[in-house]
Amino acid sequence: GDSVTQMEGPVTLSEEAFLTINCTYTATGYPSLFWYVQYPGEGLQLLLKATKADDKGSNKGFEATYRKETTSFHLEKGSVQVSDSAVYFCALTSWGTALIFGKGTTLSVSS
């Protein structure tokens, strides 16, 4: 079945460092890909999405490009802030079915 694998954390960075969180997927069809963010004690918020190959999703300085050839959707940000500390989830869905999530990556940014 479909699945998502993302790098294990925690990822610990200093403020203004470059961030990459790797995400790869396995899917039989042509899934849509998402990054969600979860702050402590809260639900998930959609960060960005891409619905077809070569699409780039972007929001709040975060970017991810849908790479069909490498089945990847890596999350990047050029300069992280303390407020970016959270858990990040990569997810996919095919044909409107329920999301399939990776296990999440905890990011901790220190000043």
Next chain:
Amino acid sequence: DGGITQSPKYLFRKEGQNVTLSCEQNLNHDAMYWYRQDPGQGLRLIYYSQIVNDFQKGDIAEGYSVSREKKESFPLTVTSAQKNPTAFYLCASSTGQGGGQPQHFGDGTRLSIL
């Protein structure tokens, strides 16, 4: 503002007791979902519903039950058959149309055993 409301925020269950978690949305979404979140395991699908009066089991439905009598509401009951119910429960909704629609999440209910 439109959104998803989960209640209560914290819930405690005694042994042998059934408890019900509420999920209400005013986004006019057709599809609704329940997920369970455990540390280090991501989110796992319990049940989902794509239309009123219809719902489907997800990956970990045993020990849980749901109903979908109204479009806006999708309550989850954690029954006494669920032997390890301590977790963070998240409800979500989406338009259910096509593959590119994101899901919108509530703020979750944390369930613990007394």
